[in-house]
Amino acid sequence: MADRGVSTALGYVLGLAIITVMISGLFVATGEIVTDEREEAARSELRVLGNRLAADVTTVDRLALSAGDAQASLTRDLPETVAGSSYRIALEHDGGGPAAIELTTDDPEVSVTVSVMNGTPIVNSTANGGELVVGYDGSDIEIGPVTSGVLADDDLVQVRDDTAGATNVEMEVNFRIEPGSPTIGNSLNSVEIDVGSGSPDMFSGTGQSDVVEMGVDTDGDGRIDDDIESDIDSWDVTDGGSTLTVGLGGSAYTNPQAGDTVILTVDGVDNPASPGTYDVRIQTSGDGNWQNGTITVDP
Amino acid sequence: MADVSGGGRSVSPPEDAADRAQLLLVAGLVIAVTLVVLALTLNTVIYTENLATRSSDVAGGDDSIRFLDASEDAVAEIVARANRDHNESHAALRANVSVDVDAWRNATGRSYATNGVVTNLSNRGLINGTRMLQTDGSRKFTDAAGTSTWTLADDVSGTRQFRINATNASLANSTQTTLESDEVFYVQLNGASAAWEVYVYKDLLASTINVTVKNATSGVKRTPCSTGGDYAAVNVTAGTVGGESCPALSFASDLGSSYAITYNDTETGVGDPTITGTYHLIVDDGSVARSPGASFNDGPGNSPWADPAIYAVEYDAVYETGRLRYSASVRVAPGETNG
Numbered sequence: 213m214a215d216r217g218v219s220t221a222l223g224y225v226l227g228l229a230i231i232t233v234m235i236s237g238l239f240v241a242t243g244e245i246v247t248d249e250r251e252e253a254a255r256s257e258l259r260v261l262g263n264r265l266a267a268d269v270t271t272v273d274r275l276a277l278s279a280g281d282a283q284a285s286l287t288r289d290l291p292e293t294v295a296g297s298s299y300r301i302a303l304e305h306d307g308g309g310p311a312a313i314e315l316t317t318d319d320p321e322v323s324v325t326v327s328v329m330n331g332t333p334i335v336n337s338t339a340n341g342g343e344l345v346v347g348y349d350g351s352d353i354e355i356g357p358v359t360s361g362v363l364a365d366d367d368l369v370q371v372r373d374d375t376a377g378a379t380n381v382e383m384e385v386n387f388r389i390e391p392g393s394p395t396i397g398n399s400l401n402s403v404e405i406d407v408g409s410g411s412p413d414m415f416s417g418t419g420q421s422d423v424v425e426m427g428v429d430t431d432g433d434g435r436i437d438d439d440i441e442s443d444i445d446s447w448d449v450t451d452g453g454s455t456l457t458v459g460l461g462g463s464a465y466t467n468p469q470a471g472d473t474v475i476l477t478v479d480g481v482d483n484p485a486s487p488g489t490y491d492v493r494i495q496t497s498g499d500g501n502w503q504n505g506t507i508t509v510d511p
Numbered sequence: 512m513a514d515v516s517g518g519g520r521s522v523s524p525p526e527d528a529a530d531r532a533q534l535l536l537v538a539g540l541v542i543a544v545t546l547v548v549l550a551l552t553l554n555t556v557i558y559t560e561n562l563a564t565r566s567s568d569v570a571g572g573d574d575s576i577r578f579l580d581a582s583e584d585a586v587a588e589i590v591a592r593a594n595r596d597h598n599e600s601h602a603a604l605r606a607n608v609s610v611d612v613d614a615w616r617n618a619t620g621r622s623y624a625t626n627g628v629v630t631n632l633s634n635r636g637l638i639n640g641t642r643m644l645q646t647d648g649s650r651k652f653t654d655a656a657g658t659s660t661w662t663l664a665d666d667v668s669g670t671r672q673f674r675i676n677a678t679n680a681s682l683a684n685s686t687q688t689t690l691e692s693d694e695v696f697y698v699q700l701n702g703a704s705a706a707w708e709v710y711v712y713k714d715l716l717a718s719t720i721n722v723t724v725k726n727a728t729s730g731v732k733r734t735p736c737s738t739g740g741d742y743a744a745v746n747v748t749a750g751t752v753g754g755e756s757c758p759a760l761s762f763a764s765d766l767g768s769s770y771a772i773t774y775n776d777t778e779t780g781v782g783d784p785t786i787t788g789t790y791h792l793i794v795d796d797g798s799v800a801r802s803p804g805a806s807f808n809d810g811p812g813n814s815p816w817a818d819p820a821i822y823a824v825e826y827d828a829v830y831e832t833g834r835l836r837y838s839a840s841v842r843v844a845p846g847e848t849n850g
Contacts, residue, residue, distance in 0.1 A: 228534075235538040242542050246549045253552050257559040267567035278576055279828075279839035286570045287834045291559065295552050 251320040254295035258315040261290050261341075262326035265301065265313055268346045269328050269353060276332045276348040285347035287358060292342040295320065299341045303355045305334035349434075368505030369405070369492045376487040376509040379417070382424065383481040387494055387503060391470040394499040399462035400440070401497045403476055406455045407507075408491040412484035413453030420447040422480035426458070428465055429473040436475055440464040468496075487511045570835040571628070578623070578630055578830050579839060585615045586632075586824050587845040594642055594793065594820045597811040601639045601797055601819045608637060608821055629831040635840065639797030640822025643807065644790065645814040648678060651784040652696060652777035654806040655815060659778045661806055664794045665771045669822065670700075670763075672846035673747040673792040675711065679720055679740065681787035682713040683779070687723055687735055694779045696786040698747065699727065700762075702770035707762045711745060711786060722752045724759040733759035742788070748846050790815075793846075795822040823847070 268288050275284035292298065297319045305311035310327040311334045317323075333352040339345075346355050372382040385405060389395055407414055423444065427436030446459030458476065465474075474496060484490055487509050493502040589611040598604045616632040623630045643663055645652070654661040675698075685693035690710050697710040706727035714721040719737035722745055726733075738744075738753025745752050750760035772794070778784050799807075799817055807817040823844035830837045 231534055235534065238538065238542060242545055246545055249549055250552055253556045256556055260559050260563045264562060264567060268570070271568060271570065271572035275572060275575060275837050275839075278579060279841050281827075281840035282838065284575075284835070284837045286572070286836075288570070291555070293555075294559070295555065 247320065250295045251322055254297070254299075254317050254320055254322045255324055257291075257294040258299065258317070258322060258324040259326070261294070262301075262313050262315050262324055264288070264290070265346070265355075266326050266328040269303065269311070269313070269330065269334075269355075272346045272348050272353055273330050273332050276353065281350065283348060283350050285345055287343065287345050289343050290341055294341070300338060301341065301344070301355065302336070302338045303334060303353075304336045305330065368494060368503055369507055371481065371483060371507050371509070373483065374507075374509050376483055376511055377485045378483040378509075380479065381481045381483050382477060382479050383414075385474070385476040385478075385494060387474040387476075387496060389468050389470055389472045389474070389496070390501075390503075393468075393470065393496075393501050395468050395496045395501065396470055397467065398497060400460055400465040400468055400474065401462045402457055402459045403474060404455065404457045404495050404498065406451070406493050406502075407484075408454075408493065409488070410484075410490075411451055411454035412490065414481050414484065415449045415456040416453035417482055418447075418449065418456065418478055418480045420444055422478050423458075424477040424479050426474075426476045428468075429475055430469070438465065483509045571830075571832045572835065574628070574832075575830040575835060575837045578619075579828055579841065581619070582615075582632055582826075582828050583841060583843055585619075586612060586826070586841075586843045589615070590821050590824055590843065591845060594818070598819045601821075604819055604821055605637050605639075608824065609634060612824070612826070627832065629829070631827075631829040633827045633829075635825040635827055637821050638795055638823040638825070638844075640793050640795045640820045641797060641799035641817050642791070642793045642820035643799065643815065643817045644792070645816075646789055646812065647814040648676070648789050649787055650814050652774050652786050652788075652790070654774075655808045656806070658806075660773065660775045661777075663772045663774060663792070663806070664796055664799045666769050667772065667794040667796045667799075668768045668770075669795040669844065669847055670772065671748055671793050671822070671844050673790075675745045675747065675788065675790045677711055677720065677743045677745065677786050677788040679713065679742060681784050682711065682720060682743075683785040684715050685710075685712040686715050687721070687732060690723060690725070690732075694776050694785055696777055697725075697775050699773040699775055700766055700770050701727070701773065702766035704767050705762075705765040706770075707765070708775075709745075709747060709760070711743065720753075722757060722759070724762065726762075735759070747792075793820050793822055795844075797822075 265288065268286050272284050272286055276282050294317055297317050299315055299317040302314045303311065304314060310329045313326045313328060315324050330353065332348065335352040335354050337354045337356055339355050339357055343358050344355055345358050346353065367386060369383065369385050385403070387403065423441055425436060426441040426444065427439040429435060430437045440460065443460045443464035444458060445461045448457040448459065449455070450457070489506050489508045491504065491506055493504050495502045589608055593604055593607050612632060612634060620630050641664065653659055683693060683695045685695045690712065695710050695712040697708045700707045708725045708727050710723045710725065712721055714737065717737065719739055720743035721735040721737045723735040724733045725731070736752040736757035736759055738755065743753055747760060748763070750757050776785055797819065807815055809816060823842055825840065825842045828839050828841055
């Protein structure tokens with residue numbers, strides 16, 4: 213009689229064990245199928261998105277090559293996630309051969325690379341899935357989030373006509389406020405442009421009326437968001453015409469932030485008479501935080 | 512739960528029997544939910560794969576290029592039409608071209624705007640030039656005063672639509688090796704760093720009209736291009752002879768930023784023509800019409816004559832949709848081979 217209880221217990225435990233093993237087997241099998249399918253799903257989605265993006269890079273490349281001084285930017289709305297997880301996109305070019313678009317997700321861990329031929333230089337850049345911009349700023353192709361400044365001009369200073377001795381030339385300044393700059397948090401009082409390399413007289417012929425536009429690009433799209441031209445209250449040309457200080461009342465742009473770009477376009481500038489590359493340094497609010505750039509004039 | 516305490520007959524209570532499949536039930540549910548989630552995941556794949564079947568050019572990249580091409584064609588046509596008229600001054604010509612470009616911009620701007628596209632053309636500059644031509648096909652290539660060797664234009668940096676149509680019967684006979692000693696007509700393009708000569712003559716041996724290009728600095732002659740028939744159309748800037756491509760004529764890039772165009776030996780020592788026919792060219796020097804004076808008649812119709820012309824138009828084109836922003840600087844100088 214005592215054996216009967218044992219046999220019942222044994223039978224019960226054995227039954228439990230068998231069921232557990234069977235269910236575990238089912239879990240493992242289903243889990244593997246799901247993992248495999250998710251990976252495959254993510255890979256196939258990334259491949260499609262990569263190719264869509266490659267088409268956009270090619271489009272921008274084509275637009276960049278279509279004419280002189282071309283600039284192009286294209287906004288692409290990609291899904292925010294693939295197979296339920298977010299992903300990153302990297303546009304890379306190591307100098308030789310075609311460029312590569314690498315799309316990566318962490319969970320499942322999948323990486324897909326799509327090649328793209330390019331005729332214009334590509335700068336290595338990254339973006340997250342979702343809405344992003346493929347831009348060509350006149351020198352290279354870049355991708356980035358919509359507000360990343362992909363479209364902003366990288367050149368600190370440039371002249372519209374690069375012929376030596378040209379007069380009445382338009383000069384454009386793009387001063388991007390760097391993190392840690394003393395200008396941050398204080399009103400913008402001045403922008404000082406100082407041309408070195410022999411101090412050529414570039415600004416003697418300019419006046420406040422030559423300002424084409426002055427403003428701040430706060431979202432990095434290369435366009436002025438806040439116009440501060442009306443805040444200009446002084447115009448000082450010193451050092452024989454090689455330094456220009458544009459004074460501002462300080463009431464229009466009171467809270468500069470890192471990443472903002474002060475854009476100033478002035479007409480009536482005279483190019484240096486002799487061809488060459490000239491150093492130009494620019495500071496804001498006289499804070500001594502100079503940024504250095506160059507302009508090059510050709511014969 | 513089974514009673515395993517021993518002592519007495521152990522029988523599971525009947526109400527426990529209903530609980531025994533709990534584990535299976537829960538496991539089945541979990542697996543079912545997992546499969547549903549998988550189905551949803553695969554659904555997103557269908558959506559993404561669906562993207563692949565759509566056009567990749569949603570932003571309008573093709574249309575923007577089309578707009579740029581259309582603007583180039585239109586501006587080229589405007590310039591060509593303005594140049595065709597006998598213009599009194601560059602000022603009048605510039606005004607005409609500017610008004611026409613503005614009219615085109617406004618008309619296309621409205622039409623694109625109906626599709627939500629913003630387009631614009633902004634004129635950056637017109638480059639003055641001079642159009643020189645001879646339309647009397649029986650005339651020699653001498654200047655207005657009858658001078659045999661003469662300069663059409665000096666200090667030019669660009670030439671476009673330079674076409675010569677020579678009458679076969681009038682051309683001097685020669686061969687590739689005796690071009691210099693025979694009195695053969697040639698155009699000389701003399702730059703600071705290089706000089707090129709384009710000889711047009713009748714080849715004695717092959718009975719064809721030949722064009723030989725010689726590098727005047729090194730003296731090396733390129734393989735001649737030839738054509739038959741009563742007339743030979745030589746397009747110096749497009750690099751064609753008789754409508755066929757002539758690689759020997761691609762030398763424009765060597766000439767640099769300042770060169771002179773000279774017609775040489777347009778008649779023999781005794782005054783017989785070495786070439787008759789028509790020619791046409793536009794150079795980017797607006798002063799030619801006035802400065803040599805005696806070389807050209809005041810025209811039109813009185814060959815050879817020179818008119819003020821627009822050599823090139825430079826403008827910025829902008830094309831913007833909700834997703835695409837594109838701007839380009841364009842220079843239109845139809846038929847130009849060098850900048």
